[in-house]
Amino acid sequence: xxxxxxxxxxxxxxxxxxxCERKLVxxxxxxxxxxxxxxxxxxxxxxxxxxxxxxxxxxxxSKEMYKFFDRxxxxxxxxxxxxxxxxxxxxxxxxxxEMPLRFCYIGNTFINNSSYQGRMKECTQLGCELIGDETADxxxxxxxxxxxxxxxxxxxxxxxELGEADFFRGLIEEADIEEEIEWKLRELIENKxxxxxxxxxxxxxxxxEKIATFLKLQxxxxxxxxxxxxxxxxxxxxAQKAIERLEKIYHILELYGLEKYISFELGMLGRYKxxxxxxxxxxxxxxxxxxxxGGRYNNxxxxxxxxxxxxxxxxxxDQLLLxxxxxxxxxxxxxDTILVLYExxxxxxxxxxxxxxxxxxxxxxxxxxxxxNNWEDYLEYAKKNGIHTVYEVKNGKVEEKxx
Numbered sequence: 048x049x050x051x052x053x054x055x056x057x058x059x060x061x062x063x064x065x066x067c068e069r070k071l072v073x074x075x076x077x078x079x080x081x082x083x084x085x086x087x088x089x090x091x092x093x094x095x096x097x098x099x100x101x102x103x104x105x106x107x108x109s110k111e112m113y114k115f116f117d118r119x120x121x122x123x124x125x126x127x128x129x130x131x132x133x134x135x136x137x138x139x140x141x142x143x144x145e146m147p148l149r150f151c152y153i154g155n156t157f158i159n160n161s162s163y164q165g166r167m168k169e170c171t172q173l174g175c176e177l178i179g180d181e182t183a184d185x186x187x188x189x190x191x192x193x194x195x196x197x198x199x200x201x202x203x204x205x206x207x208e209l210g211e212a213d214f215f216r217g218l219i220e221e222a223d224i225e226e227e228i229e230w231k232l233r234e235l236i237e238n239k240x241x242x243x244x245x246x247x248x249x250x251x252x253x254x255x256e257k258i259a260t261f262l263k264l265q266x267x268x269x270x271x272x273x274x275x276x277x278x279x280x281x282x283x284x285x286a287q288k289a290i291e292r293l294e295k296i297y298h299i300l301e302l303y304g305l306e307k308y309i310s311f312e313l314g315m316l317g318r319y320k321x322x323x324x325x326x327x328x329x330x331x332x333x334x335x336x337x338x339x340x341g342g343r344y345n346n347x348x349x350x351x352x353x354x355x356x357x358x359x360x361x362x363x364x365d366q367l368l369l370x371x372x373x374x375x376x377x378x379x380x381x382x383d384t385i386l387v388l389y390e391x392x393x394x395x396x397x398x399x400x401x402x403x404x405x406x407x408x409x410x411x412x413x414x415x416x417x418x419x420n421n422w423e424d425y426l427e428y429a430k431k432n433g434i435h436t437v438y439e440v441k442n443g444k445v446e447e448k449x450x
Contacts, residue, residue, distance in 0.1 A: 056168075057168070058159075058160065058166075058167055058168030058169065059167065059168055059169045060167070065380065065433070066368075068380045069368065069378040069380055070171070070364060070365075070368055072378050072379070072380050072381075073200060073364060073367070073368060073371075073378050074153055074171075074173060074364060076199050076200065077173050077196045077199060077200065077362065077364075078151070078153065078173065079199070080192065080195050080196045080199050081151040081173075081175050081192065081196070082151070083195075084149075084175075084188070084192050084195075085149050086149040086150060086151035086175045086192075087149060087150060087151065088150075088151055088152065089133060089136065089150040089151070089152050090152065090154070091126070091129065091132035091133060091135075091136055091152070091154070092126070092132070093125060093126060093154070093155070094115075094123050094124060094125050094126065095123065095124065095126060095132060095135075096121060096122070096123060096124075097112070097114060097121075097122040097123065097124050099124075099131050099132060099135055100112065100124060100126070100127060100128060100131050103350060104131050104321060104347065104350060105319055105320025105321035105322075105347075106127060106128045106130075106131050106319055106320075106321065107127035107128055107158055107319075110159070111127065111158050111159050111160060112124045112125070112127050112157075112158075112159065113125040113127075113157050113159055125157035126154075126156055126157065127156055127157060127158045128156060128319065129152055129154055129156060129172060129174070129361065130176065130319075130321075130344065130347070130359055130361075131321075131347065133150055133152065133176050133178075133359075134176075134178075134344075134347045134348045134350075134351055134357070135351050137150070137176075137178050137348060137351075137353065137355070138348055138351035138352050138353035139351075141178075141353070142352065142353050144179070145179070146179065147177060147178065147179040147180040147185075148176075148177075148178040148179055148355075149175065149176075149177055149178075150175060150176045150178070151173075151174070151175040151176075152172075152173070152174060152175070153171065153172070153173045153364075154171070154172060155169055155170065155171050155172070156169070156170055156172055157169050166336065167365060170363055170364070170365045170366075171363075171364040171365055172361040172362065172363060172364065173196075173361070173362045173364055174341070174359060174360050174361035174362060175189075175192065175359060175360065176357060176358070176359035177189060177357065177358050177359065178348065178355050178357040179355045179356065179357070180356065180357075180358075181345065181356035183292060183295040183296050183299060184299060185358055186292075186296045186299075186324075186325050186343065186358060187296050187299030187300055187302075187303065189327075189341065189358050189359070189360060190207060190209070190296065190300060190305075190309070190327060191300065191303045191305055192360075193207055193327070193329060193339055193341070193360055193362075194207060194303075194305045194308050196362060197308075197329065197331075197338075197339070197362075197367075200367055200371060200376075200378075201371055201376040201377070201378065202331055202367075202370070202371065202374075202376065204331060204332065204374075205308065205329060205330065205331035205338075206308060206309070206310050206329070206330055206331075207308055207309055207310075207327055207328070207329045207339065208268075208309075208310050208311065208312045208315060208327065208328050208329075208330065209293060209296065209297075209309060209310070209311050209312070209315075209325060209326070209327050210311070210312050210313060210314070210315025210316070210317070210325070210326040210327070210328075211289035211290070211292060211293055211313070211324065211325055211326065212289075212316065212317055212322045212323055212324055212325075212326055212342065212343075213285050213286065213288065213289040213292075213323070213324060214277065214285075214286045214289035214290065214313055215233075215236075215264075215313075215316055216285055216286075217281060217283035217284070217285035217286025217287070217288075217289060218257075218260060218261065218280075218281060218283065218286055219232075220283055220285060220286075221257070221281055221282075221283040221286070222253055222254075222257040222260075222261075224251070224253070228247070228251055231247055232244065232247060232248070232261070233316050235247060236261070236264060236314055236316055237316050239265065239314075241262055241264075241265050244258075244261055244262060245258060245262060248261060260280050260281065263280060264313055264314035265314055267311070267312070267313035267314060268310070268311065268312045268313070268314065269310055269311065270310065270311070271294075271297050271306075271309075271311065273311050273313065274290050274293055274294055274297075274311060277290055277313045278290045289324075292324065292325065293311065293325070296325065297309065312328075315328065317342055318340060319342075319344075321344045321346065321347045322342040322343065322344055323343055323344055323345045323346055324342065324343035324345060324358075325342055325343050325358070326341075326342040326343075327339065327340070327341050327342060327360065328340055329362075331370045331374070332370070332373075332374065333369065333370040333371075333372070333373030333374045334366045334369050334370045334373070336363070336366050337363070337366070338362060338363055338366045338367045338370060339360055339361070339362050339363070340360065340361055340363075341358070341359055341360025341361060342358065342359075342360075343356070343357070343358040344357050344358070344359070345357065380433075382433040382434075382435060383409065383410060383436075384410040384411070384412060384432065384433065384434045384436075385404055385409055385410065385411050385412070385434070385436045385437070385438060386411075386412045386414060386425070386428075386429050386434045386436070386437045386438070387400055387401045387404070387411055387412070387413050387414070387437075387438045387440065388414050388415075388416060388425055388437055388438070388439045388440065389413075389414075389415055389416065389439075389440035389441075390415075390416055390440070390441055390442075391415060391416075393440040393441060393442070393443065394415070396440050396443065396445075397413060397415070397440045398413065400438060400440060400445060401413040404438075412432070412434065414428075425437070426450070429450075435449060435450060436448070436449050437449075437450075
């Protein structure tokens with residue numbers, strides 16, 4: 048039983064010492080980028096009523112939520128997704144605000160994934176939401192912020208893939224596919240199971256021409272030229288407008304000078320059902336999962352009583368840290384802690400020295416010497432804790448040692 052107490056449940060872990068310091072430094076860097084673009088901090092509760100994330104909201108499916116009850120019998124959940132929480136909050140406090148709202152956040156989410164998926168069940172997300180702006184300019188800004196954040200982290204090799212939810216909806220509309228079949232089709236395409244796509248659609252009496260269109264989605268991946276190929280596949284107005292929107296966004300990103308970090312994937316459908324327009328995912332090597340997800344959700348706030356088109360993204364900080372580590376990109380941490388070491392009879396001088404240094408803005412570890420420990424023991428302690436400067440207070444004198 049004692050050994051069991053030392054372990055964490057499956058899907059969660061401890062982060063400590065240097066790794067924890069790196070994570071906090073990375074958070075601070077990316078948060079600074081969000082503030083540069085005018086986003087204001089918001090904090091929402093770690094748990095909320097189940098209905099905030101329910102099926103109607105199109106967030107995580109019910110079986111992947113951690114559910115529990117309060118004393119009144121209400122069903123609560125640990126938040127699996129922060130966007131619906133911010134949508135609820137914006138509707139509550141800014142119901143009559145007509146100008147755009149910019150929010151940024153850092154917080155943990157909790158998803159009860161199946162163990163075979165190999166994903167962590169708790170992760171830290173940093174992101175932002177732009178509420179009340181439906182323009183392509185807002186889409187372009189959001190993608191620019193993503194790229195600036197990834198560059199600020201130290202990454203140099205990454206891609207932000209863009210898709211459009213309405214392109215797929217247009218194809219569905221054109222092929223006259225029923226809703227039940229649509230969701231099966233979505234799952235197959237999201238898993239890139241195009242053999243399954245062909246088999247499903249052939250069983251639904253859909254023309255070979257339309258089936259071929261859906262199968263071509265796997266080829267619509269790459270540079271901006273793929274948009275022309277996508278346009279040629281359909282005459283549906285919704286799908287055509289989606290392609291035009293992506294072209295506008297690409298030209299806006301050219302103005303930012305960031306177009307080289309962009310690629311397109313017209314088979315991207317989005318993890319959450321509330322997405323209505325542009326979708327994006329960020330990838331780099333060194334991690335098997337995406338480091339950024341996001342998109343436009345023009346109808347989500349309506350469900351909380353506020354009609355406001357919106358767009359947002361979330362960076363998975365844990366995946367980003369993993370990628371940086373595997374790419375051997377260092378997150379520089381400040382190693383300027385000082386150790387003040389004193390004898391019992393020099394306690395007063397040791398405390399006063401430590402407080403003086405702290406008053407100068409320095410980080411100080413104050414340690415009284417113990418019987419049985421020698422200088423090598425304290426040197427090893429300092430090295431383990433990233434300390435390179437020691438002030439030894441002995442017989443009323445202070446000696447500075449650097450190593």
